[in-house]
Amino acid sequence: MVPGLPVQVNNDVRVFERPNYVYVQTKFGLQVMWHRTFSLRISVTDDYKNKVCGMCGNYDGNPDNDWIVGPNNKMCSFEFNNRTGGSKTKHEPTFGMSWMYGNDTSSECLNSCKPFPPGPACTEEEMQAANKSCKALLESDGPLEDCIEALGDVRVTDIVKDCIFDECSAKFNGSAIVCGDASLMADECSAEAGISLVWRGPDFCPLPCPDNAFYTTCMTECNPTCGDKYGKSCTPNGICQEGCQCKNGYLFANDECILETHCGCPDNTSGGIVPIGASVVHGDCEEMCECGSHGSKLNCTPMKCRADQDCSVINGVKQCACPPLHGDINGKCVPPASCRCSGDPHCYMFDGEHFSYQGSCLYTMVQDGCQNGLPNEAPNFQVLINNNRLMGKKLASRIYDVTVLFRKMNMTVVLHQGGMVSINGDETPLPYQAFNMTISDSPNGVDLISEYGIQVFWNRIYSLVINVAGGHFDGVCGMCGTYNNNKKDDMVMGPTDQCMPNTINIAPGTLLKDEVIFGSSWFHSMDGDDKNCKTDCERLPYPLKCENKQAKKLCSNLKKPKGPLGRCIDAMGKTAFKSAYRDCLFDTCTQGEVTDKYACVAAEQIMATCENQYGIKYKWRSNKFCPQPCPDHATYLECGQKCTPNCDDPEGLRCSKLIGSNCVAGCFCDKGYIYFDGFCRPKAECKVLRRPCSNLVHPGGDGKYDARVQCLTCKDQPSDAKCRETGTWETCMAYNAICDRTIVTSSNGAVSLSRGCKARADCPERSIGEDLCTTKKGQQTCYQCNYGTLREFQQGIKYYRCQEWVNRDNCILDKDAGSKVKGLRGKRYYFSTSKCKCMAFTYNGAGGNDNNFASAGECGEACSSWRLPDRCLLPADKGTGKSPVKMFYYNAKKNRCKKFQFKGEGGNGNRYSNKKECMQTCMQCGEA
Structure with missing residues (x-):
């Protein structure tokens, strides 16, 4: 960190500021200008032609080959269309994420790693407002008139599109975005066409200046500063830049135009200027230096962090601080x-x-x-x-x-x-x-x-x-x-x-x-x-005493000094183990357990306490004592990565702020597999979009909602083109639905193609996003689960869509047959909230209400199929374990909550402690 600007680094790099900008100027042909908010300009000399790469392109004079896929293939799990570094792309998310730098684990960063463009961020009214404000950039008789002609229609149209997108996405002061884009146009006019415009005014993007400064369309390139009062240290580049300039006799420092007598103290360590009254910390928090008066030498005193502190930079300030997630309480971390x-x-x-x-x-x-x-x-x-x-x-x-x-x-x-x-x-x-x-x-x-x-x-x-x-x-x-x-x-x-x-x-x-x-x-x-x-x-819930010989035998390993927990017994003392032993006896006895299940539960508690309080951690499980079963493609590790990698965070960096030790014991997916949707799955499946109809923007702009996936459905068609011509859209009533496609090619070359809905968990391994093919007696069958490829999506070819938002207010209205009209009576359907399904009724032909549908399918689409929570669609799963208990699951086909025996462990979310909870969760069909 530097206390103030300007700063000179090794005579090669100089960082200085103006009232509106911060500059980085180098002797090797690079200049960076930062507007401090959202505007950036990077300039390089001709020496770098065809020698650079990145999101600014390759600078070879050919704009058609600038969109090159970059080297990043780790942080973003979606390898769009299997593009490799160096190949061309026209897909902005692919291009942008492929040039991701470093290990940014913020949600803003990782949430942008998606294979398909996001939905519209604006409501219709917001979009109209954005169009209106951004079109000020296009006014033929406006302040940017000359610039519009100089830059050309294509470039100006791109800027306007960016303006509309930014206003929709940013959701803050729209005038700031319009003025930022207007400034960009004016800068490009000056740099590329040599046109200097007076485009700001009282009614259009006025630019307030600090005290003792004035606005100009062409600032002096090398402004006097406290560190360079004659402005001789910077190198002019010949580009006219608008902004605020200090009046004669004033120097620019720390966002102000001040007299020389108000400048601070030079800092020989950083090369910057420390403002009067401010201080700066040097080295590894070894000394603190304060500026007492203009031009004086820094007053430095030794400093030292406590043994339990680190020298850290927090909110831009170097200081002694406790380690992350520790508290500084009464002088101790x-x-x-x-x-x-x-x-x-x-x-x-x-x-x-x-x-x-x-x-x-x-x-x-x-x-x-x-x-x-x-x-x-x-x-x-x-x-x-x-x-x-x-x-x-x-x-x-x-x-x-x-x-x-x-x-x-x-x-x-x-x-x-x-x-x-x-x-x-x-x-x-x-x-x-x-x-x-x-x-x-x-x-x-x-x-x-x-x-x-x-x-x-x-x-x-x-x-x-x-x-x-x-x-x-x-x-x-x-x-x-x-x-x-x-x-x-x-x-x-x-x-x-x-x-x-x-x-x-x-x-x-x-x-x-x-x-x-x-x-x-x-x-x-x-x-x-x-x-x-x-x-x-x-009546207070005092438990009844429960002990038996079987429980004592199963819990005996907990208190053996030479047993698997012996090291912790030595550290914690036998008294600390009495509670855990009593817990094991009680649980084993009350649950009628015949295995060491609760001994293992108590052992986990003991080992966690031993680690937290005494810093002791070692391998205590074995094939004979508390072996840990893991799901398919997962292995138990005593010290595994505490942040589990997943498709959105393939390196496991997003939850890096987990409290506790650097590793945890448990089951971890094997190499080449990644955890999502309850399973360790091949990492390649991350290429395929997941839950594309979740978290959609509500049509009214008020909140978000989840919709059902709808898949294009056809059977035994000769091609995808024929499937799209004859197929219908099916609303998928499967948990975590995905679209599937089966192609059967007979020995004579005839093709039969079918498409439909599938629960993602039911897709055969290695069939998600790629063909899984088998051949039998000369007939090849290729199976794939996918939502379609990115290329098809860009071409407007869709094999899935999200069910449209339907206002369910009509579904709770009572059945109303309306008024009789001769010749118009007929069969219609209404949604019955008491029976939670669509039922036929005789409509008299006129009046009534909007709980009135032409078919059972139309009624179901509007009132039932999309409302059911995903967990209610899961099949009954008795789980594992040996402690059965009566519970309920929801049977989606029969629209009933049914009793079943849950074994005590594992299973899925479609289980409820009683019938009422099941019905409230899965049969709330009367609610909008």
Whole structure:
């Protein structure tokens, strides 16, 4: 970092500024001019003809070969049309992303890595407004008249198109965009045609200047500055540039025109000028130097960072600071902390205290905005658990889902059983990134990371990890405790008595020893789907004691000094293991488990605590003790990459701010495979667009929505051209639908082509985006799942489309037969909200309402087929494990919620704790 401009580097590079621009000027023929906001000009000398490359082209005099695919093939997973570096392209996303530089992991960057152009960013009204304001650039009698003629229609039209696009995309002051493009036109006129225009005026793009400066269409190229008061250090390039120029006798420094006596101190280390009263840090935070008065020598004093600090640049300022995600509390760097819950559920709090609680409502695990262990102000975030009673008689519960509330953003995120995620009630495909929040999935579970310094990991079944950054030290509260390095004050009586028997009269903030009263005091809200919740508020949910010989045998490995956990026993002490052992006994007994499942759950908790508190991490699993099964094409690693690569982030960089160690244990996709849609899939499948009809812009411009995929459908046609001529559009009612194509070529050369809908998971491996061909008895069958190629898309040939938005308000209207008109009575269809399907009725011919359709298909398109959440389309999946429990799934074909036995682990999102929850999720056909 430099304290001020100008700066000279090795006599070869000079960086200086004007009131409107920052310049980089070199002795090797390169000049860069930056407008400080959104305008950039790069100039090179003739020596670089045919010797440069990049997004500015190759400078060989031929504009037809400038769009060359660059060298990037890692950061952006979509290899458009398999283009390789050096080949030509006309596709802007391909061209732009191929020249991506470095490891930019911001959402703005990675979200632009898409194979198809985005939908319109403007509403019709916004588009009309953008057209109107940008057409000011084309006025034949306007201030840019001479420039329009000099640049030509093609160039000016391109600038106007860019202006309209920018106004639609940027959604901010449109006049700033118009004026920026007008300035670009004027600059090009000056540089290419030698025309200097007086184009600004009081009513069109006025340019305010700072005090002691004036506007001119042709500034002095080498302005006097504090570091060059005669303007002799820069090299004129002969190009006239408009802008603000300091009056005679004034020098330009730090965006102001000042007298020489107000200039600061020269900094011999950086070559810049330090303003009066400002300071600069040198080296590796070794000294701090302050400017006392004009022209004086810098006053430097030694400095040294604390042992727990790093020398870092934060917001442009070099300084001593704690490592990322640590908090600087009372002169010490405080590391992040973890709160973990698993099993039925048993939790280790931020400071290491242990508790178990078997309530069956929604409870607050952690929130910020706390003081002395209680809420003190409106929180930025809250993490809630929703416990579900699996074994009613034994009062054993486990976490059923996790809710994260962001109140300032009015956002509710729910991590459901099976891994489905919903935001404000809408099912959300992963990965998801918005509002400085990232939600990603992996073979091990779902991760949520927020800018508020919180990370939530949910293993999709019963295990939860909450990590908070060090800045929250002594500022959180809830069932995870106070996070102040004192486990003795973690069990604080919470703020509510809403779910507490009248016999309990304990003041909030009181330290407790009773785990059940503690848990109930952090009640958040009722779970209307669990009748046990109401019971637990009337009678505290003390669990019944449950032990048996089988449980003791299965849990015995947890306490063997020479067993797989022996090193942690030595470090933590036997007392710390008693809680984990009791947890294992309770879970194994209450669930009737006959394997070491809950011993492994407890072992995971122990090893995580051992690593977090004692820094001990080693391989403890084996083929005999807690082997970890992994899905196809995945392998268990004790230390794998904590940020799981996926199609949107193929290098696994997007969630680099994960709190905790640099690696994590779990299942990781094998080389050549990448995780998405619940499976480790061949990386090549990332070339194919995923969920193209998700997150579409609402036609009214108010919010976004998801639509069903529609595929061109035909059967046994001789060619794609014939399929497009005779085919029909089918709305795909499969989970994560994709279009499929089958080509059968017989031994005599006859071709039979069919197209239709397919669930992506049902596509054979290696058939997504490429032909999978087999030959039998001289007949070749080639199968492929795709949405069509980019080239076809550009040519207007589509094999898929997104179902159009339909206003479902009409679907909730009652059946209305209307008024009788002789000869016009007939069969029509209406949508029945009570039966959740389209039904026939006799329409009298006139009047009535708009819940009236010509066919069952038209009615279904409008009122039912697109509304069903994707999870409801999944087939029933009993999962794995040996702890069966009664649950419900939705049968889409019969439009019914049906009972089934879930085995306790794995499965998918189409499972519900009771019939009511299933119906509310999948049969809300009466809602618009």
